[in-house]
Amino acid sequence: MRNAAQCLCGLLALLVVSQAGFTQDALRWPKSVEAGSSFSVPTSGSGPAALYIVGPGDAIRRKVQLGNTIFFQPSDLHNAGHYLALLVAGGVVQSAQFDVAPSQPASLSFIAKPSRLPVARADAISGVAYVFDVFHNLVLRPQRISFALSDAAGSAQSRSASTNNGVAWVQMNSAAKAGAAQFEASVDDAVHERRVVQQVPGDPCRVRINARASGSRILLETEPVRDCSGNAVPDGTVVTFTETSPGGQTTVDVPLKRGVARTELPAQRGAVISAAIGVVLGNEIRWNGGGQ
Amino acid sequence: MIRWLFRISLLIAAVLFAASARPEVGPRTLEAQTRASVERDYRLAWQSLQRALADNRPELLNEYFVGVAKDKFTNTIREQRKAGIQTLYSEPAHDFSVVFYSPEGLSIQLLDNVQYREEIRDHGRSVGSAEVRARYVAVMTPTETKWKVRLLQAEP
Numbered sequence: 445m446r447n448a449a450q451c452l453c454g455l456l457a458l459l460v461v462s463q464a465g466f467t468q469d470a471l472r473w474p475k476s477v478e479a480g481s482s483f484s485v486p487t488s489g490s491g492p493a494a495l496y497i498v499g500p501g502d503a504i505r506r507k508v509q510l511g512n513t514i515f516f517q518p519s520d521l522h523n524a525g526h527y528l529a530l531l532v533a534g535g536v537v538q539s540a541q542f543d544v545a546p547s548q549p550a551s552l553s554f555i556a557k558p559s560r561l562p563v564a565r566a567d568a569i570s571g572v573a574y575v576f577d578v579f580h581n582l583v584l585r586p587q588r589i590s591f592a593l594s595d596a597a598g599s600a601q602s603r604s605a606s607t608n609n610g611v612a613w614v615q616m617n618s619a620a621k622a623g624a625a626q627f628e629a630s631v632d633d634a635v636h637e638r639r640v641v642q643q644v645p646g647d648p649c650r651v652r653i654n655a656r657a658s659g660s661r662i663l664l665e666t667e668p669v670r671d672c673s674g675n676a677v678p679d680g681t682v683v684t685f686t687e688t689s690p691g692g693q694t695t696v697d698v699p700l701k702r703g704v705a706r707t708e709l710p711a712q713r714g715a716v717i718s719a720a721i722g723v724v725l726g727n728e729i730r731w732n733g734g735g736q
Numbered sequence: 737m738i739r740w741l742f743r744i745s746l747l748i749a750a751v752l753f754a755a756s757a758r759p760e761v762g763p764r765t766l767e768a769q770t771r772a773s774v775e776r777d778y779r780l781a782w783q784s785l786q787r788a789l790a791d792n793r794p795e796l797l798n799e800y801f802v803g804v805a806k807d808k809f810t811n812t813i814r815e816q817r818k819a820g821i822q823t824l825y826s827e828p829a830h831d832f833s834v835v836f837y838s839p840e841g842l843s844i845q846l847l848d849n850v851q852y853r854e855e856i857r858d859h860g861r862s863v864g865s866a867e868v869r870a871r872y873v874a875v876m877t878p879t880e881t882k883w884k885v886r887l888l889q890a891e892p
Contacts, residue, residue, distance in 0.1 A: 494863070498856055500888070503816040530856055532864060539864055541866060572843065582875070608836070613839060
């Protein structure tokens with residue numbers, strides 16, 4: 445008896461629903477919409493219903509009137525991703541899944557590394573660019589990214605790369621000339637992002653010292669110290685002078701000042717004097733009491 | 737002799753095919769330990785996202801999300817709270833691979849074919865659910881102790 449009553453209630457409910465014209469069909473929803481665009485969805489039937497939309501950055505609950513078209517403003521859905529929509533009326537649910545696709549490129553997340561490096565290094569600077577639209581969605585459609593590295597002397601290297609899943613990367617050589625270089629990534633000639641890469645002189649190429657007598661002392665001085673590209677090695681770089689004589693060894697560390705290092709050592713006949721910066725050894729001077 | 741050469745060339749072809757079928761990771765070399773950490777943290781990030789969206793607790797995102805991803809999901813939770821709804825993602829099945837590891841080691845990208853049941857609840861009452869299959873792009877960045885999700889977005 446109870447089962448018969450339940451069946452009757454179910455049939456009545458179904459009758460009411462079908463009279464309203466709202467059945468458990470799929471919603472006629474667009475498969476994909478662009479982020480921040482307006483669109484509309486038609487509904488069937490009559491009477492009030494609740495619309496639920498949940499996605500990566502948006503959750504919407506809206507009362508709608510069946511039979512009317514549901515309108516979405518550009519501000520309603522702007523986070524790219526996969527969305528689930530449910531339209532619920534009288535216990536009947538219509539569902540749809542759709543995608544919100546990223547819009548046009550509007551910004552770049554550009555990482556240039558390192559921010560400081562020696563000159564004349566091959567493939568030592570890397571640039572990675574992620575492409576985003578105005579709503580911070582990753583633009584997954586392939587985009588051509590132009591990378592340009594221009595150094596202090598005005599010369600430039602340029603490369604381009606296509607994005608794969610929203611990201612493109614390149615490697616560049618550091619310039620021969622020390623100084624600040626501008627590293628720029630751009631897409632569509634409209635969106636630019638710039639980073640500064642400091643290119644500093646490399647290791648000294650060679651060290652050459654000169655000596656002259658000054659009473660009981662020897663005055664020692666390096667020639668201007670440069671890297672192999674001709675850039676002056678920074679002041680403060682330490683030059684180690686060593687004097688080896690039958691009486692023992694004397695060592696003095698002197699920082700470069702205006703590109704040269706100067707010091708005095710005791711004048712000892714037969715002494716051998718040399719200089720070094722890091723692993724770079726300079727010339728040797730044999731002291732013979734005034735001559736070299 | 738010819739038979740042996742034929743067999744060896746078949747073996748080489750099979751190895752080359754297997755290598756080409758494997759997703760390319762680079763340009764930075766991805767060490768096994770890094771890969772394991774990324775995979776572990778990515779799964780944990782999904783778990784924290786599930787809990788955060790089910791309980792409407794944005795603070796649960798802090799541990800595994802950062803940047804745009806955290807902002808967007810926090811906004812979803814705020815809107816869910818306002819509307820009185822919750823979203824339940826049941827037992828996501830992941831099939832993901834690392835596809836990009838940036839040269840400076842600051843970002844890593846994964847592609848994930850994920851399948852789950854998504855249920856929407858209105859004031860605690862289920863209003864409907866659907867089976868979802870989607871391909872997600874995730875970008876993760878290293879922090880002091882773990883990899884965090886900076887971007888999680890389904891492909892259209």
